[in-house]
Amino acid sequence: MRDATRADYRHLASVQTRWMDNDVYGHVNNVTYYSYFDTAVNQYLIERGVLDIHNGxxxxxxxxxGCSYFRSIAxxxxxxxxxxxxxxGNSSVRYEVAVFREEDEAICAAGHFVxxxxxxxSGRPVPIxxxxxxxxxxLQR
Known part of the structure; x- marks a missing residue:
């Protein structure tokens, strides 16, 4: 995934880093990337009218x-x-996600979530x- 480009992804979501995202080492903390992933996917689903976070x-x-980190962001x-x-699948979906700086073609991080x-x-699995x-x-590649 390190060689991935923006063109390899069907949807791109813009995210602004926040001051609080930085850790004591001066870059975005690793756990924050998962928040970016969740935001991008859920934004896509909400914009298409298929996710009602309050009443669905x-x-x-x-x-x-999971996530692999290649270049720091801050x-x-x-x-x-x-x-x-x-x-x-029937009741699950595996997303692949990537982080790019807006002005840079190099991938900063790549990950996945299911x-x-x-x-x-009930909390029981159901068909999508x-x-x-x-x-x-x-969004399928």
Whole structure:
């Protein structure tokens, strides 16, 4: 994934780093990248009208995640988070995500996470709703 480019990702979300994202070493702390990933994916789903974070009957829960870091980022960097779908299952989806500085082609970090879709009330896995599946299929590489 280190050689990935923006063109390898079907969706790009803009994210502004914040002062509080930096750690004592002067760069964005590793845990913050996961927040960027979550923000980019959920922003995509909300914009397409397939995620209602407050009232939806079905929600995606993160069950697996990982990240590799290649170049440091720091406030006040403006970022683009690339999102693509690597695997679309019956009740789960594996996203691949990448972090780029807005003005730089070099990839800063690459990661993944898996959503399992569940019934909000019972917490039990359910098939990905058809409209959500369509939105996710548009991100497949």
């Amino acid at each position: 009957d079905v929600v995606g829960l993160v069950v697996d995640t 406030f006040p960097d403006r970022l683009q988070i690339g999102v693509r779908v690597a695997k679309l 959503h399992v879709y569940v019934d909000r009330e 709703p058809d409209n959500t599946r369509e939105a996710l299929a548009a």
